[in-house]
Amino acid sequence: MLVDLSGKTVLLGVTGSIAAYKACDIARLFVKSRAQVHVIMTTAAERFVSALTFEALTRNPVLTEDSESWSSELNHIDIGKKADIFLIAPATANTINKLAKGIADNILLQTALAYKKQILIAPAANTQMISSHYTDGSLKMLKVNDVRVISSQEKLLACGDEGDGALSEPQEIYYQASQVLLEDSFWKDRKVVITGGGTREKIDEVRYISNYSSGKMAKALAVALYFKGADVCYISTMSHEDLPEEIYTIDVEDAEEMLEYTIDAVRVAKKGKMTKPSLNNPDAIGMIQKTPYLFMVAAVADFTPTYPQSAKLKKSQLGDSWNIELKQTKDILKSVNKDGIITVGFKAEMDAQNGMKSAKSLIANKGVTAVCYNLLQDSQSFGSDENEITWITVDDTINFGKTDKLKLSFSIAKQSMKLDKGTDG
Numbered sequence: 001m002l003v004d005l006s007g008k009t010v011l012l013g014v015t016g017s018i019a020a021y022k023a024c025d026i027a028r029l030f031v032k033s034r035a036q037v038h039v040i041m042t043t044a045a046e047r048f049v050s051a052l053t054f055e056a057l058t059r060n061p062v063l064t065e066d067s068e069s070w071s072s073e074l075n076h077i078d079i080g081k082k083a084d085i086f087l088i089a090p091a092t093a094n095t096i097n098k099l100a101k102g103i104a105d106n107i108l109l110q111t112a113l114a115y116k117k118q119i120l121i122a123p124a125a126n127t128q129m130i131s132s133h134y135t136d137g138s139l140k141m142l143k144v145n146d147v148r149v150i151s152s153q154e155k156l157l158a159c160g161d162e163g164d165g166a167l168s169e170p171q172e173i174y175y176q177a178s179q180v181l182l183e184d185s186f187w188k189d190r191k192v193v194i195t196g197g198g199t200r201e202k203i204d205e206v207r208y209i210s211n212y213s214s215g216k217m218a219k220a221l222a223v224a225l226y227f228k229g230a231d232v233c234y235i236s237t238m239s240h241e242d243l244p245e246e247i248y249t250i251d252v253e254d255a256e257e258m259l260e261y262t263i264d265a266v267r268v269a270k271k272g273k274m275t276k277p278s279l280n281n282p283d284a285i286g287m288i289q290k291t292p293y294l295f296m297v298a299a300v301a302d303f304t305p306t307y308p309q310s311a312k313l314k315k316s317q318l319g320d321s322w323n324i325e326l327k328q329t330k331d332i333l334k335s336v337n338k339d340g341i342i343t344v345g346f347k348a349e350m351d352a353q354n355g356m357k358s359a360k361s362l363i364a365n366k367g368v369t370a371v372c373y374n375l376l377q378d379s380q381s382f383g384s385d386e387n388e389i390t391w392i393t394v395d396d397t398i399n400f401g402k403t404d405k406l407k408l409s410f411s412i413a414k415q416s417m418k419l420d421k422g423t424d425g
């Protein structure tokens with residue numbers, strides 16, 4: 001899932017790791033997102049990937065020991081001035097340890113020492129090198145100095161060892177770097193609970209009752225709010241593949257599970273997280289905690305089988321017809337204690353005449369702060385990459401138009417900011 005990064009500039013540093021080839025995929029993701037990408041390579045990195053490869057991908061000259069020029073901006077001072085972030089991926093153990101100690105004996109480290117904005121590193125090294133107390137201490141020191149470390153992963157390494165040290169996936173590196181580019185002080189570290197997908201109500205061990213919900217809108221909203229810096233808890237019946245690893249996910253099946261975990265997640269969210277102290281704001285501890293949000297996007301079944309079976313029911317036992325007794329599920333929006341949390345409900349209707357009225361009724365009948373209303377044409381409307389949302393509050397009705405679900409999610413996030421009337425944003 002890619003976001004529009006138009007107007008953003010990424011400085012990508014590549015060091016001498018076997019994982020250097022994956023930096024090509026990282027650069028490609030940012031280019032596809034319309035960001036400007038500039039690349040710095042160490043001499044060791046050029047042994048694995050050529051500078052020409054990155055020039056072809058980014059359409060920008062690559063800064064190396066041999067290409068540095070003081071008659072242009074292709075030098076270790078000027079190249080960083082136009083960049084919004086400096087991402088070093090992969091970062092070898094050698095680079096990590098030197099960076100932590102302020103050593104600047106190559107073109108990349110010189111650029112890092114002169115760079116004044118956010119630096120991110122994605123380590124990639126042999127397991128023993130990563131776990132060395134020297135490297136471990138360096139990583140801790142870098143974190144203290146506000147360098148964001150994108151954790152390596154455990155897998156079979158190129159050297160044949162198995163363990164921690166593999167470069168994080170390019171998509172995950174892209175996600176974390178994009179969050180730095182897009183985060184908003186209002187959403188940063190704010191607790192957000194999002195439900196998504198259609199619940200599956202068990203009939204027996206192989207059958208269930210469900211609906212056409214794809215969960216794509218909820219997934220897009222979770223990603224958008226993550227990009228904005230929110231602390232997202234995503235409760236869904238659908239798969240969590242391609243989501244940022246930092247999004248906390250909870251798998252559920254039916255309405256009862258959805259209710260149970262939503263209530264629990266809301267309770268945890270209300271406990272909140274105090275704003276972290278920083279050099280710019282050392283007195284942040286004790287500040288008012290940010291009001292959490294609940295986005296109820298899930299399509300929860302209205303009915304569930306009264307007597308779900310613990311075995312597979314055979315057709316020969318059922319006869320020519322089968323009557324399944326159903327009972328109403330509990331209404332999650334009504335059941336959740338909404339004191340101290342801002343709640344946004346989602347309402348999908350196929351009744352063009354009365355759908356808007358039904359959506360507006362959620363504010364009074366279910367105590368939500370706002371409603372995202374979606375008028376569907378038929379069952380084919382589900383699962384598409386686009387949607388049309390009308391934003392409804394007591395005071396406003398705003399049509400966001402029809403567009404892709406990630407763009408809609410950013411519009412929802414922007415309007416949702418107006419719902420917090422307090423001073424904690």
